Amino acid sequence: MSIIQYGFSLVVWRLLPSITTYTLRTIHLTFPTLLGRTSPPEGSPEWERHYSWLFNTLGGAYFLFTLSDALDVGTNYYQVLKIAPDADEQALKLAFRQFARRFHPDRVGPQGESFFIEIRDAYEAFKSPLKRFAYDRFGPDALHWSHCTTPSQFIHYGIMSSLGFYVVSSIVLVACTFLGHTHPVTYWRYLHLVFTAIYELVLVLSPVSAPMAPGTRPQLAATLFAAPGARSHTSALALAWPHRAAFQHVRLLHKLFISVQLALGSFAHAVLPAAPPLDGAQSAMIARARELGEAAEAVKRETDAHVNTLLHTMRGARSDATFPFTGAAPDAPPADDAVAALAAELEDVVLDARLRAESVRLGSVVEQSVARARRRHARQAKERALAEEVARVAAAERERAAAERDYWTAGGAYQHGNGSARGSPVGSPRRGVVGYIRGRSRSLG
Structure with a gap:
């Protein structure tokens, strides 16, 4: 997509709410005729439900249209020659011979001369593993980077060329954030940008698709992401489009990023609605929490000042440079008497x-x-x-x-007056002692 196409897409996404409202009003005008009942008034729950359905339908259809356009990243030289990106030199030579027999200017005429020359130059460049390494990652432009002579130079120059896209994207996202367009979806915008950058690095630093010349292997790529000799672009994009080169996957990532970012601006309120406004109790709680935080910060500053004063007192006589003992401590050693007194107090x-x-x-x-x-x-x-x-x-x-x-x-027995004898005298001590013991036992518990 060109800049004009991006601008047109941005205008469509901005006008989509108005287009939805106008379309919904037109549909509601036909309610009495088609359905035999009156249309719901604007602002009612039924109106809002109809608006949400129509907006999602129109927005989803246009988003699919932009995605179909983003998937078109052109063709590469491998697709023209009808070979895989990891084809060896013999397969490349055979494919070019077949292409020359079909598209030579002597067969197709002068109108196909420029196309044949382009493919022939690419074939000559592909004979160099270094040129092929650069083309796989950065496209046809890399074939003209004559100042690069090693894989690391190609990678460095290609990454620096891609920084412009991420710099401009970051500036636009930050500007939207500071201009007041804040929403929970803002987090996903930045996350999408970071994911795109990381995925592009993985594609650029992946191993080479063809054997490099002796002594010219890309050490950084082979060390970070795979073993030397592994197939290039073993990623989800390569599984979906196995005949595309890495630079085409990078183009797809850039176009998808722009399309998704434009769509998020309109779908944000439908997908991630804004938080409801706070009631009085919640606002009062937040204000009280802020007051407590400010009070805690004031206590912290006061405590720091007292501790600083106490520590400076241990450093001997004060000077005008540190008065009132809140600046840097002097270089004089601590006074022994002050340290001893402070230790005793502590x-x-x-x-x-x-x-x-x-x-x-x-x-x-x-x-x-x-x-x-x-x-x-x-x-x-x-x-x-x-x-x-x-x-x-x-x-x-x-x-x-x-x-x-x-x-x-x-041997005597006590005789009673009637002449009868008793076994013990009247008032025998035995009965009195037993009664006394029982009484004392009850009194002592």
Whole structure:
């Protein structure tokens, strides 16, 4: 596509929304006649749906038309001779002989002389592996680069010649971005440009299609992308068009880039709609976040100033050049007394911070220890009281047993008034002791 064609395509894409609106109005005027119902009003959801369908249909049809034009990259000398780009020298010689028998000026007349001379010159150039290497990558123009004598020189000169396309494309994209035409699709524009540049480098630096002359191999290409002797252009484009040379694939990439970029400008709102406007709560949240960020930045600057002042204080006497201690520190060594004083202060600060941090945990540990000690003392006192009471009761029981034993040993029996004898005297110590023990056990728990 020429510059005029690109300009025409740009105008069509810019006028496509207006064309769609006019066409949709014309169609809606025929609604009562064709469908028997009134057309939807402009701005209604049904109108917007019809507009989207029609716009996508017209835009898609025109985009396919531009793609069909972009796919036309002309023919190469290999296609004219009807051989593959990786044909060897014998196949090339045989193909040229067949071409000469068919298209020699003596057969076709003077009108085919210029075309025959062009193919003959190309055949003579192809006898040189270096010329063929250059033609595969940069097209017929490379056959006239007489100042290039090595593969690296051809690659360098060819890449520098292609930079103009990417420089102009980058300037246009940056200009569109800064002029206010920002959209989520802008990211994909730059990504497409980078992909095109990388793919072109892969095609240009691919291995040679025919053996090079001894001592003249393209070291950079063979080292970066494939082993020497591999088939050239083993890419997706080569699979689709196996008889095309690398320079034709590069032309296709450039034309596709321009066609896609022109289409993205119109399809952006349909494919990637803009983000909805923020409501009041979201705007307030964003404003608050910005305020917090500014406050954090102010705190950071203030902290940096204080730290800088403290560090400069360690450098000895201040000078007018660094006042108020926010500039570069002087070259004088640090004052020993200032360093010692600062170290002592820092030790006190660290110790105080540790004590404050440990105070809560230490206090809880002390309270728990005191509570456990009090419970242990109360339990021990209760056990001692119970042991003393049991010992006292046991002593009383022993005294009672001794009294009974003495009574029975004396051989007497206590006689009641009616003359009957009892086994123990009235008010026997045994019954009193047992009742006392039961009462004390209940009182002690």
